[in-house]
Structure formats: structure tokens, C-alpha cells
Amino acid sequence: MTAVNDVIDLSREGEIAVITVNSPPVNALSARVREGLTEAFRKAAADGETKAIVLICDGKTFIAGADITEFGKPPVGIGLRDLEDVIECTPKPVIAALHGTALGGGLEVALCAHYRVAVPSTKCGLPEVNIGLLPGAGGTQRLPRIVGVEMALDMITSGRHVPANQCAAMGLIDELAPEGRLREAALAFARKAVAETRPLRKVRDSNAKVEAARGHPEIFANFRKANARRFRGFKAPEACIQCIEAAVNLPFDEGMKRERELFVELQKGSQSKAQQYAFFAEREVWKIPDVPVDTPTVPVNRVGIVGAGTMGGGIAMNFANAGIPVTIVEAKPEALERGLSVIRRNYVNTARKGRMTGGDVEKRMELLKGSLTLDDLANCDLIIEAVFENMDIKKDVFRKLDAIVKPGAILATNTSYLDTNEIARATQRPEFVIGLHFFSPANVMRLLEVVRADKTANPVIATAMQLAKRIGKIAVLVGVGYGFAGNRMLAQRQREANRLVLEGAMPWDVDRVLTEFGFPMGPFQMSDLAGLDLGWSKETSKSSTIREVLCEMDRRGQKTGAGFYDYDENRTPKPSPITAKIIEDFRARSGAAVRQISDEEILERCIYPMINEGAKILEEGKAIRASDIDVVWLNGYGWPRYRGGPMWYGDFIGLDKVLARMREWQSQMGDEFKASALLERLAAEHRTFGDVK
Numbered sequence: 087m088t089a090v091n092d093v094i095d096l097s098r099e100g101e102i103a104v105i106t107v108n109s110p111p112v113n114a115l116s117a118r119v120r121e122g123l124t125e126a127f128r129k130a131a132a133d134g135e136t137k138a139i140v141l142i143c144d145g146k147t148f149i150a151g152a153d154i155t156e157f158g159k160p161p162v163g164i165g166l167r168d169l170e171d172v173i174e175c176t177p178k179p180v181i182a183a184l185h186g187t188a189l190g191g192g193l194e195v196a197l198c199a200h201y202r203v204a205v206p207s208t209k210c211g212l213p214e215v216n217i218g219l220l221p222g223a224g225g226t227q228r229l230p231r232i233v234g235v236e237m238a239l240d241m242i243t244s245g246r247h248v249p250a251n252q253c254a255a256m257g258l259i260d261e262l263a264p265e266g267r268l269r270e271a272a273l274a275f276a277r278k279a280v281a282e283t284r285p286l287r288k289v290r291d292s293n294a295k296v297e298a299a300r301g302h303p304e305i306f307a308n309f310r311k312a313n314a315r316r317f318r319g320f321k322a323p324e325a326c327i328q329c330i331e332a333a334v335n336l337p338f339d340e341g342m343k344r345e346r347e348l349f350v351e352l353q354k355g356s357q358s359k360a361q362q363y364a365f366f367a368e369r370e371v372w373k374i375p376d377v378p379v380d381t382p383t384v385p386v387n388r389v390g391i392v393g394a395g396t397m398g399g400g401i402a403m404n405f406a407n408a409g410i411p412v413t414i415v416e417a418k419p420e421a422l423e424r425g426l427s428v429i430r431r432n433y434v435n436t437a438r439k440g441r442m443t444g445g446d447v448e449k450r451m452e453l454l455k456g457s458l459t460l461d462d463l464a465n466c467d468l469i470i471e472a473v474f475e476n477m478d479i480k481k482d483v484f485r486k487l488d489a490i491v492k493p494g495a496i497l498a499t500n501t502s503y504l505d506t507n508e509i510a511r512a513t514q515r516p517e518f519v520i521g522l523h524f525f526s527p528a529n530v531m532r533l534l535e536v537v538r539a540d541k542t543a544n545p546v547i548a549t550a551m552q553l554a555k556r557i558g559k560i561a562v563l564v565g566v567g568y569g570f571a572g573n574r575m576l577a578q579r580q581r582e583a584n585r586l587v588l589e590g591a592m593p594w595d596v597d598r599v600l601t602e603f604g605f606p607m608g609p610f611q612m613s614d615l616a617g618l619d620l621g622w623s624k625e626t627s628k629s630s631t632i633r634e635v636l637c638e639m640d641r642r643g644q645k646t647g648a649g650f651y652d653y654d655e656n657r658t659p660k661p662s663p664i665t666a667k668i669i670e671d672f673r674a675r676s677g678a679a680v681r682q683i684s685d686e687e688i689l690e691r692c693i694y695p696m697i698n699e700g701a702k703i704l705e706e707g708k709a710i711r712a713s714d715i716d717v718v719w720l721n722g723y724g725w726p727r728y729r730g731g732p733m734w735y736g737d738f739i740g741l742d743k744v745l746a747r748m749r750e751w752q753s754q755m756g757d758e759f760k761a762s763a764l765l766e767r768l769a770a771e772h773r774t775f776g777d778v779k
């Protein structure tokens with residue numbers, strides 16, 4: 087084996103040259119990889135003994151894409167497309183040997199090989215859309231030439247990873263190799279290609295599938311229409327579609343030009359920067375400076391859950407889905423029965439949609455054991471409390487659990503707001519107490535706020551983070567404080583949304599501005615969905631807020647067919663003249679001065695106080711880094727990914743601008759708008775949240 091450089095090796099086995107990429111962690115196409123590959127291909131092409139070439143990767147995966155860390159920096163070395171030309175024009179058969187994930191630029195390189203061999207566990211995809219880009223190294227032109235236009239539209243705009251057997255069925259992979267035998271299989275394929283003098287098949291030349299779609303613009307029109315909701319606000323999916331249209335309507339080289347233009351346009355725009363930031367932010371959250379990766383963890387083989395309500399049931403499903411047995415405890419048999427049957431119904435619905443089999447439903451239900459006594463949790467390694475949001479009740483549960491569960495077991499609370507330290511103090515084992523704040527519906531939402539209390543031990547934190555990964559969540563470590571990171575910031579937005587209505591905006595104005603910004607729904611639609619009567623009681627209601635008045639009129643949200651909005655039988659919200667009248671009366675009674683409020687003010691008033699609150703969370707050390715706060719908002723509250731997260735957005739619009747507005751509002755409306763010291767400092771120093779390390 088000869089090292090071409092530190093990441094590329096070239097060797098020969100008989101008449102077959104083997105080029106190996108070894109650039110951990112994911113063999114991304116960095117400048118070194120591109121240079122080494124170019125040189126290796128040139129050498130192998132020039133070598134008289136070599137009759138065919140296998141391109142293979144060491145480590146856990148084939149090339150997983152371009153090196154995203156290079157984006158936005160001045161280009162270095164040979165370009166990816168030039169490397170691809172070298173590969174495609176090699177005068178000897180080139181066989182790409184795939185394992186792991188052949189993604190983005192990695193798959194694009196493989197598409198320039200003349201043949202592709204893969205082990206069955208391989209997945210192929212063009213996920214650039216997820217980072218606000220399009221496949222910019224020929225993927226939009228070559229993929230439809232193999233898999234057809236419809237499949238290319240689906241793969242490129244979803245970015246999904248397609249399993250090898252499906253790729254083989256579509257012709258994207260020529261041969262499946264036995265698992266673990268990739269190298270031998272690829273070498274055998276190469277020898278066969280030489281022996282049979284197989285053609286140097288270039289994907290660029292195979293036009294039948296794109297020509298079949300020519301003169302059928304409805305394919306694209308229908309696709310756009312069917313996916314309008316999913317693509318709303320994002321620029322990359324539309325650019326991907328336009329590239330595939332170019333593949334259909336233009337000669338290959340012209341299509342490549344179009345792809346380049348649109349790629350560069352996306353790369354310059356703020357959306358791709360935001361989405362790339364989000365990609366790395368979601369990988370940073372796992373890194374906790376004072377909890378090193380080698381921190382020991384507690385093995386979690388059985389989980390206990392206290393409370394079989396909506397949260398408890400949803401949380402239980404996460405563990406059952408990961409094959410971890412769960413014991414759920416409820417106080418009353420009817421409540422337990424109801425909780426378990428809701429879980430079963432959820433699984434049956436999933437099975438009905440074809441996303442699991444009847445057998446899977448039974449397997450999961452078998453992992454869930456109901457009980458009416460906390461004593462049955464004695465052998466659990468982790469117990470999650472999901473009872474009513476009341477400090478006394480929670481403390482009582484923890485006191486009891488402490489006496490029952492084995493030493494070393496972790497006690498977790500799912501509280502959304504309450505003081506985890508106070509709950510921990512109810513036990514003799516505060517170092518084993520932690521917060522695990524799941525978001526509703528807990529079996530669907532990806533976010534988990536892991537709440538570190540003052541005494542929580544490092545192994546307990548490490549275990550929680552590891553377990554979150556195991557059940558497919560994205561975990562963010564936060565400190566104790568009312569509402570932790572997410573709900574604490576949400577409270578700012580909610581307060582301003584309500585205040586804006588008193589000042590002259592209508593709920594649907596506020597919701598429209600925030601949905602146009604990119605949220606899936608606005609604060610008032612969200613309130614209607616959750617139910618306006620959460621925490622409301624008829625006996626104590628005094629018509630003191632618009633919400634109370636609505637509840638008193640039995641307009642309690644979607645479930646009663648009316649709330650801030652009126653709803654039809656399809657639950658479509660319509661601005662309500664009744665609500666408008668209630669609001670006008672309320673304003674008149676409270677003597678509020680009503681004025682015209684611009685969309686710009688609505689947006690700024692809802693978002694800037696959140697950014698300011700995020701800064702306070704950071705300066706208090708309740709979140710490790712600004713990007714962790716963004717991960718909370720991206721995964722728990724529907725913050726539009728193409729706007730990075732509230733902290734990224736603050737940096738994007740300029741912290742001096744946020745600060746100026748906060749000061750202005752503070753002078754008009756009081757200290758709720760007082761700027762955080764961190765915001766003041768960063769703005770003064772012309773720095774960003776991203777600069778705070």
C-alpha cells in the first residue's frame with residue numbers, strides 16, 4: 087500500500103488498483119481528500135499494470151459528503167467537480183464500493199464511477215436540502231438519469247437516506263455484496279468487468295429516463311403543489327426542483343451549469359448558513375465541558391414511570407420503542423387502564439398507517455407493565471415522575487420513591503417549570519435526581535431538556551444524555567430556573583402577544599406575522615390547540631383577561647369548536663367576530679389606548695424579548711452555549727430551521743439593533759424589557775452570541 091497523502095492510499099491487487107479513503111470521522115471530501123483522490127486516480131489510470139480501479143473507504147462509512155466546515159471559506163485546492171471529471175473520464179472501469187452512508191458529495195462521486203457495489207446495510211442519499219443547499223456536484227443531473235424524475239424529486243427534496251436494497255432495485259447500485267465482504271466483492275466485480283470488457287458506463291450519457299419526462303411539466307407542477315406545505319419558507323427545495331427540471335429540459339452540460347448557479351445562490355443566502363449552523367449545533371449539544379466522554383454511566387435496563395396520563399404514556403412509548411421494558415404506575419385502576427389503552431391506540435394507529443406491523447404493536451405492549459403500587463418500581467434503574475404539576479404532590483412522590491427504589495437508581499422529574507433542587511431535597515439522594523423534561527406529544531417531539539440540579543452527579547447526567555440518544559431524542563443540558571430554557575423564553579413571547587392584542591393587534595394578526603416568519607402556528611392558535619382552560623377554573627374566574635372571558639363563554643379552544651378562533655368541522659381556524667367583540671369590549675373596559683400596530687412591531691416585540699431572555703439564561707450559566715438554546719427552539723417549539731434559532735437570529739439581525747429596541751421599550755413600558763448584561767456587553771463590543779465560547 088502506498089500513501090498518496092495522509093488520507094488517501096493506493097495499492098494494487100493483481101490487475102486491480104484499490105484507492106482507499108481514510109479521513110475520519112465520516113471521510114468527508116476535504117481539500118486533502120480531493121487532492122489525494124485526484125492524484126491516486128491519475129496514477130492508477132497511468133499505471134500499465136492496472137486494468138480497473140476500486141474506490142473504497144476505511145472506517146464506518148463511505149464518503150458522507152462535502153466537508154461542510156469548508157463552506158463559506160475561500161476555495162482551496164482542486165474542486166469537487168474537477169475530481170469527478172477525472173474519475174468519470176478514467177479510461178478503465180471504476181467501481182465504487184459503498185458501506186455506511188454514501189451521502190451528498192459522496193454519492194455524487196459514486197455516481198461518477200462506472201459501477202457501484204454496496205453491502206446491504208448501506209444507505210444512499212442526497213441530504214444537501216437539509217443544510218439549505220442542493221447537490222452541487224452533479225447529483226441533480228445524474229440521479230434522475232438513473233432513478234427517474236419522480237424518485238429523484240422525492241430523494242433530493244427530502245434528503246432521505248435510501249436503503250441499499252431499494253437502491254439496487256432502482257439501478258443506483260449494480261450489485262449487493264455480502265455484509266462484511268465489501269472489498270472482496272468489489273474486487274471480484276472489477277475482475278469481472280475487466281474479463282467481460284464491460285463498457286465504461288457514464289451516467290451522464292444515459293438520457294432515457296430524463297427524456298421520458300420531457301414535455302410533462304405537470305410532473306413538477308403536481309410535485310410542487312403536493313409539497314407546498316412541507317416546503318413553506320424554505321428556498322432549497324424549490325432550487326432542487328428547478329435543477330431536476332433542467333436535467334429534463336437541457337443537455338447534461340447545460341444542466342450542470344444551472345445546478346452550479348443555483349447552488350452558489352443558495353450558498354450565499356442566509357438560509358443555508360442557518361441550516362448548516364443548526365446541523366453543527368445539534369452535534370455540539372452532546373459535548374458537556376465538565377462531563378467528559380469517559381464519565382461512567384448507570385446501565386438502564388428497566389424504566390419506571392409514575393403517572394399514566396398523556397405525558398407518562400408518551401414517555402413510556404419512547405422506551406418501549408427502543409426495546410427497554412417499562413413499569414407504569416397509576417393510583418387508580420381506571421386511570422391505568424385508560425393510559426395503557428391510549429398507548430395501544432397510538433400504536434394501532436401507527437400500524438394502520440403502515441409504519442409498523444401488528445406484531446410490533448404486541449411486542450411493544452408486552453414491554454409495558456401496568457401497576458398500582460410504587461413498590462413495583464423497586465428494581466428499576468431509572469424512574470421518571472410524570473404526575474400533576476404541583477410541588478407538594480411531586481415531593482411526596484419523590485419521598486416515597488426514595489424509600490422504595492434500589493441504591494444507585496436515578497430519579498427523574500418531568501416537570502416543565504418547577505424547581506428541580508427543591509424536588510431533589512425531598513430525597514436522601516439528591517445526586518441521583520435529575521430533570522427530564524419531555525415535550526408533548528412525548529413520543530413524537532424530539533427535544534428533551536435534561537435539567538441539571540445543584541447536586542446532580544456527573545454519571546447521572548452522562549446516563550441521561552446517553553439514554554436520550556438511545557431513544558432517538560436530541561438532549562440539551564440546562565440549569566434549574568422557572569421554565570428552564572424553552573418555556574422561560576416562550577413566556578416572553580406569550581406576554582408580548584397578549585399585550586399587543588390589548589394595544590390594538592388582533593390575535594390573527596399576531597399569528598399571521600409569526601407564521602409568515604416560519605413558525606408552524608402562532609401563539610393564539612397554539613393556545614386554542616392546548617386548550618384555553620389549562621389552569622383555569624370557573625369558580626375563581628374574574629373576567630380579568632381575554633382568555634378568562636373566552637373560557638367563561640365556553641370558548642375553550644379547539645376542543646369546544648371555538649376559542650380565540652372559530653373552527654369548522656375540519657378544525658380550520660377562522661378569525662372570530664365574537665372574539666373581536668370581546669377584545670374590543672375588554673380594551674374599552676380597561677381603558678387601553680388602541681393604535682395601529684405594524685407587522686414589523688409585532689415580530690420584534692414577540693422575538694426580541696425572547697432573545698434577551700436567552701441572553702439572561704446564558705449569562706446565568708443555565709445553558710452551556712447559545713447554540714444549545716437554539717437547538718431547544720428548533721426541536722421543541724417549531725422555530726424555522728432556516729432562521730437558525732433565536733440566538734442565531736439575534737446575531738443575524740445585529741445585537742445592537744435588538745438592544746436599541748429593548749431600551750426603547752424599557753423606557754416606554756418598564757423593566758420587563760431591561761436588557762441582559764450580556765446583550766449590553768456583546769453589543770458594545772460588536773460581538774455575537776456565537777463568539778461566546
Ligand code: 3H9
Pocket residue numbers: 111112114147150151152153154155166187189190191192194213214217219220221222223225366369370
Ligand atoms: C455536500 O455534499 C455538497 C455537495 O453536493 C456539493 C459540493 C460542491 N462535513 O453526525 P455525526 C462531522 S453537503 C464535515 O455525529 P453519525 C460531525 O460534525 C454535505 N463534518 O455521526 C461530527 O463531528 P464531531 C452532504 C461532518 O454517525 C462527526 O462528523 N452530506 C460532516 O451520527 C460525526 O457526525 C451531509 O449532509 C460533513 N459532511 O452520523 C451528511 N458530516 O464529532 C452530513 C459529519 O466533531 N452528515 N461531520 O461533532 C450526516 O448526516 C451524519 O454525520 C452521518 C453520520 C449520517 C454521516
